[in-house]
Amino acid sequence: MPRWGMIIDLDKCTGCQACVVACKVENNVPFAEPEQAALGRVIAWMDVITTVEGDYPNVRVRHMPRPCMQCDEPPCIKVCPVSATYKNPEGLVGQIYPRCIGCRYCTNACPYTVKYFNWYAPQWPEQMESYLNPDVAIRPKGVVEKCTFCVQRLQKAREQARVENRQLREGDYIPACVESCPSNAMYFGDLDDPNSKVASLAENARAFLALEELGTEPKVYYLREGEWHGRARA
Amino acid sequence: MAEPGHEVGGDRAIIAPILETGRNFYITTGILLSIVAWAVFVWLLQLRHGLGMTGLNYPVMWGIYITNFVFFIGLSHAGTLISAILRLCKAEWRRAITRCAEVLTVLVLFIGMSNIILDLGREDRLLNVLKHPHLRSPLLWDVISVSTYLIASSIYLFLPLIPDIALMRDFTTKRRWFYRTLALGWSGTPRQWRVLERAITVMAVIVLPIAVSVHTVVSWVFGMTIQPMWHSTIFGPYFVAGAIFSGIAALIVTMAVLRWAYGLGEYFKEVHFRNLGALLLVMTLLWFYFTFSEFLTTYYGGEPVHMRVFDAKLWGPYAPLFWGMVLCCFIIPFGILAPNRTRNIPGTVIASIFVMIGMWLERYLIVVPTLINPRLPIARGVYYPTWVELSLTAGCFAAFILLYALFSKVFPIISVWEIREGRHQGIEEAMERIKGYLPAAETRAA
Numbered sequence: 001m002p003r004w005g006m007i008i009d010l011d012k013c014t015g016c017q018a019c020v021v022a023c024k025v026e027n028n029v030p031f032a033e034p035e036q037a038a039l040g041r042v043i044a045w046m047d048v049i050t051t052v053e054g055d056y057p058n059v060r061v062r063h064m065p066r067p068c069m070q071c072d073e074p075p076c077i078k079v080c081p082v083s084a085t086y087k088n089p090e091g092l093v094g095q096i097y098p099r100c101i102g103c104r105y106c107t108n109a110c111p112y113t114v115k116y117f118n119w120y121a122p123q124w125p126e127q128m129e130s131y132l133n134p135d136v137a138i139r140p141k142g143v144v145e146k147c148t149f150c151v152q153r154l155q156k157a158r159e160q161a162r163v164e165n166r167q168l169r170e171g172d173y174i175p176a177c178v179e180s181c182p183s184n185a186m187y188f189g190d191l192d193d194p195n196s197k198v199a200s201l202a203e204n205a206r207a208f209l210a211l212e213e214l215g216t217e218p219k220v221y222y223l224r225e226g227e228w229h230g231r232a233r234a
Numbered sequence: 235m236a237e238p239g240h241e242v243g244g245d246r247a248i249i250a251p252i253l254e255t256g257r258n259f260y261i262t263t264g265i266l267l268s269i270v271a272w273a274v275f276v277w278l279l280q281l282r283h284g285l286g287m288t289g290l291n292y293p294v295m296w297g298i299y300i301t302n303f304v305f306f307i308g309l310s311h312a313g314t315l316i317s318a319i320l321r322l323c324k325a326e327w328r329r330a331i332t333r334c335a336e337v338l339t340v341l342v343l344f345i346g347m348s349n350i351i352l353d354l355g356r357e358d359r360l361l362n363v364l365k366h367p368h369l370r371s372p373l374l375w376d377v378i379s380v381s382t383y384l385i386a387s388s389i390y391l392f393l394p395l396i397p398d399i400a401l402m403r404d405f406t407t408k409r410r411w412f413y414r415t416l417a418l419g420w421s422g423t424p425r426q427w428r429v430l431e432r433a434i435t436v437m438a439v440i441v442l443p444i445a446v447s448v449h450t451v452v453s454w455v456f457g458m459t460i461q462p463m464w465h466s467t468i469f470g471p472y473f474v475a476g477a478i479f480s481g482i483a484a485l486i487v488t489m490a491v492l493r494w495a496y497g498l499g500e501y502f503k504e505v506h507f508r509n510l511g512a513l514l515l516v517m518t519l520l521w522f523y524f525t526f527s528e529f530l531t532t533y534y535g536g537e538p539v540h541m542r543v544f545d546a547k548l549w550g551p552y553a554p555l556f557w558g559m560v561l562c563c564f565i566i567p568f569g570i571l572a573p574n575r576t577r578n579i580p581g582t583v584i585a586s587i588f589v590m591i592g593m594w595l596e597r598y599l600i601v602v603p604t605l606i607n608p609r610l611p612i613a614r615g616v617y618y619p620t621w622v623e624l625s626l627t628a629g630c631f632a633a634f635i636l637l638y639a640l641f642s643k644v645f646p647i648i649s650v651w652e653i654r655e656g657r658h659q660g661i662e663e664a665m666e667r668i669k670g671y672l673p674a675a676e677t678r679a680a
Contacts, residue, residue, distance in 0.1 A: 040291030040615060051611050066610065075460060081373040082362040101362050102285070102355015104295040105373055109459040113293045113608045117355060119286030141284040142355030211609060214460055 002168070003091045004149055005191035005219040006178065007201040008065050011226065012185035015063035019046050022180035023067075026150060028136045030122030043116040045147035046177045062225070065186070067177060068093060068114040068147035069210060069218030076106035076115060085144075091219060092149055100143040107144055111211055112218075115146045149188075150175035170196055191219060248648045251496045253406065255643065258495075266636040273629020276622055277352065285355055287622040294605045294617040299353035302627055304597040305480070306346030306634075307380065307452055308473070309590075312481025313339030314387045315445045316513075318438040326664055327509055329656045330501040333649045334492060335485050336391040341637045342484070343384045345630050352626055372454045379451045383444050390437045393430060396420050397651040409644075449477040456600060463532060463543040463604050472524045479517035479563075480593035483586035486510050488638070490583045492647055501648050504579055511582035514589065515571035522564045525596075542607040552603050555595050562592025 023029065023046040032042045049064045074093050077085050084100040087093050107115035121141040124132065132138070135152040139145050157172040170189050178186040189198040198221075201207065206224040209217075280287050290297050313335035320328035351357050363377050400420035403413035420426060453473035456464040466472075486507060493502040529548075532540050547556045567585040570576050606615040619627075641647070 036286070039289075040294075041286065042292070047612070049610060049612055066612075078370050079372060079459065081368055081371040081377065082359075082366040083368040084362075084366075099359070099362055099366060100356065101359045103350075103353070103373060104355070105371070105455070107293075107295045108461065108605060111460060111609050113610055113612055116292060117290075117295060118284070119290070120284045140356075141286075144355075 001089055001192075002190035003192040003219065004070070004154075004173075005189070005198050005202065005221065006067065006070075006149070006175070007187040007198050007207070007221045007223060009185045009187075009201075009223040010062070010064065011206075011223060012183045013048075013063050013065060014183050014185075015048055015050060015061070016182060017048055018180045018182055019065055019177035019186065020044055020048055022046075022176040023147070025131075026133055026136070026176035027148070028122075028132050028138055030118075030124065036119070041119050043118075043145070045114075045116070045145070064210075064222070065177070066112065066114065066210075067175075067220060068149070069112050069216065069220045070147075070149055072217035072219065073215060075109045075111060075214075075216060079105045079109045081105065090154075092151055092154075093146075094148060094151065095143075095145055097137060097139050097143050097145065102142040102144065104144060111214055111216065115144050117144050118142055150177075245648075245650050245653060247496075247498060247500060248646050248650055248653075249402070249405070251642055252402070252644065252646065253408075259639070259643070263636060263639060266632045266639070269632035270629050270636060273626050273632070276625040276629070280352075280622055280626075281357065285353075287620065289618045289620045289623060291615060291617065293608045293612065294602060294615040296353070296601050296605060297617055298598065298619045298623050298627055299349050300601050301594065301598045302630055303346050303349040303353070304452055304473075304601070305594050306342050306349065306630070308449060308477035308480045308593065308597070309484045310339045310342045310346065310383070310387070310481065311445055311449060311474070311477035312483075312485040313337070313342075314383075314390055314441050315478060316482065316485065318390070318441050318445075321434070321438050322442075324667070326656060326660050327506060329652045329660070330503075330648050331485070331489060331506055331510075332394065332652065333391075334488055334647050336387065336394075337638065337641050337647070338481075338484060338488055339387045340384070340391050341634055341641070343380065343387065344637075345634050347380060347384070349630065372451065372458045375451045376455060379444070379448050383441075383448045386437065386441045386444050390434075390441050393434050393437060394649055394652065395645060396430065397422065398646045398649060401650055402646070446474055449474045456604075461604050462537075462540045462607065462609070464600070466528060468524065468528055468531075472528060475517065475520045475524055476593055476596060479514070479521050480590055482510055482514045482517060483589035483593070486514065486582050486586040487590070490579065492642065496642070496647070498648065501653070507579045507582045508577055511571050511577045511585070514567065514582065514585065515577070518564055518567045518571065518589070522568075525560075525563075539607075539609050543603050546603045546607055547599055550603075552599060555599055559592045559595040559599060562588040563596065564592075567592075 024044070027045060029043050029045060036042075046065060046067045049066050051062050051064075053060045053062065070091060070093050072087075072091060074085075074087060077087060077093065081103065082099055082101055084096045085093065085106050086096070102117070104117055107113070107117060118139050118141045122138060133152075135156065153175060154173045158168060161168045161172060170193070174188050178188040187198050187201055189196040191199055191202060193199055201223065202221045204223060206226060207221045208224055209221060212218075288297060288299075317328065317332040317335045321332065351360060354360065363374060367374055367377075396416075396418060397420060399413050400417040400422065403410060403417050406413070450470040450473065453469035457466055457469035459465060489502045489506065489510075493499055529544065532544050546552050566588045570581045570585040602617055606617065608615075
């Protein structure tokens with residue numbers, strides 16, 4: 001059974017937000033009107049967290065793409081009163097939209113704040129509606145949603161492999177954010193496969209887990225900034 | 235039917251509100267009804283358009299609906315807990331106040347539970363908690379514990395009501411069928427009395443642990459997560475103490491209103507307010523002790539994520555509310571209740587009003603500042619409740635007062651038979667009991 005995981009190399013991330021856009025298009029994430037956005041109602045399954053360090057002129061900007069961490073010990077699953085959020089055998093943390101009662105306990109329990117709520121029924125400009133992804137369910141108002149590691153792509157890849165009568169190969173299943181990254185800062189694959197790129201990068205000395213001390217055991221690894229900056233300074 | 239217990243006699247004042255209804259009552263209920271109607275209208279709007287009508291956002295997913303939920307469930311502790319403890323301790327001064335405390339519990343529980351429904355994104359799927367229950371979720375523990383409490387405290391309210399319902403059945407001509415049905419064929423035989431008293435005692439014992447569990451579990455909704463300043467082992471007892479604290483305050487205010495509106499000064503005497511005031515004073519001190527320990531522990535530990543919430547409360551954007559809470563929950567009530575001279579009826583009522591405001595603020599300050607300060611450095615949240623949330627909150631308070639007023643128009647708000655029992659048996663029993671505490675005269679002589 002694969003254990004899907006992601007590596008994000010912070011040295012390579014330029015903060016371009018292509019992953020954020022790709023995710024929204026792939027997963028039918030609705031728009032937020034400007035006034036709704038000002039209220040903090042933007043849904044972004046993948047978000048780039050930007051922090052500014054230091055004072056002018058010695059300023060340094062850091063970017064950290066933040067998908068769902070797909071924890072092995074997810075705090076969100078424990079608290080759901082109706083088991084609407086669950087972890088599947090491959091370690092993907094899913095959300096059952098037709099069962100969710102919208103209590104938002106999971107959103108509050110997640111230390112990474114990756115879960116979002118549908119404050120209103122989702123809407124798209126008319127021209128956009130024909131471009132919605134038919135593989136992804138449109139969420140009704142009042143339910144919680146979050147990054148799924150584009151699980152629909154896994155289903156497609158698996159069906160394709162079955163048609164071709166072969167095993168799933170590395171690279172068959174890649175989430176939209178990873179695929180779209182222009183600087184190749186993201187890697188995706190099976191963490192339990194010792195030959196995979198992600199498994200070796202997870203062993204890298206720069207690898208770390210976000211809020212590792214909480215024991216949530218995320219399956220998204222970050223590679224610390226340092227290599228590039230170190231070289232530049234030398 | 236001419237049993238001695240069945241004339242109303244000197245206690246007519248208790249059932250006067252049921253027999254006569256003045257103009258003021260209609261005006262009051264009219265006002266309350268219009269507030270409730272407005273809230274229902276706003277709720278329908280919210281149902282139709284979604285929770286976007288509230289001020290909630292990412293990452294502040296919970297706001298004043300959850301605050302109200304915790305607050306109202308807290309108020310419910312007054313009634314049953316106080317009444318059960320006083321009954322079991324055979325505190326004779328309880329007789330006039332048990333009924334109005336028990337009603338408070340049951341009604342306020344309904345309001346508290348409705349706030350959870352107001353807060354749900356999909357209230358149409360409420361029954362999923364029965365269809366797909368997930369026993370690891372503290373919210374499900376809440377569902378179980380609160381509904382058990384509602385059932386137990388309803389039974390505990392109803393049992394001592396039976397003889398009074400029978401009294402109404404025999405005494406009035408109004409709504410006879412209604413009282414006849416509810417009286418369950420009570421005729422006051424010695425056997426019936428024995429069974430009833432036994433049942434009340436058993437229920438009083440059962441209801442106590444349930445009451446404690448309810449607010450403990452409510453606190454665990456927060457305490458079981460790993461979020462800063464929610465993840466605290468002290469939350470269970472802290473919430474229970476806060477609940478009893480605000481519950482006693484609610485009881486004092488309710489008694490004062492009943493006393494004023496129905497002229498029940500003969501029953502709700504100064505001594506009742508003084509005794510409850512002394513209890514409130516104890517709870518004020520306990521509240522301060524818990525709050526101080528909680529905040530000092532956080533401050534001393536000094537973990538940055540916790541300190542962000544701590545700073546937001548003590549000197550950040552929530553400072554006015556925080557210090558307002560300290561003022562309302564400790565400084566003002568302590569100042570009023572500690573001196574004997576001011577622990578009178580007006581004093582305890584004023585202190586209680588401040589305590590209720592302060593305890594609402596405490597609940598708000600537990601829910602919101604933690605959510606405003608998530609662990610990851612995403613944009614900090616802001617939250618201001620909108621007119622929708624304020625309307626529904628007003629509706630909740632109005633609905634509570636309205637239901638209480640209606641109850642007092644149908645059932646005696648003071649237990650007639652318990653008062654009478656106090657007069658006929660209580661005094662003698664108490665004297666016997668006091669004699670039992672003392673060494674017998676012969677021993678002393680020897």
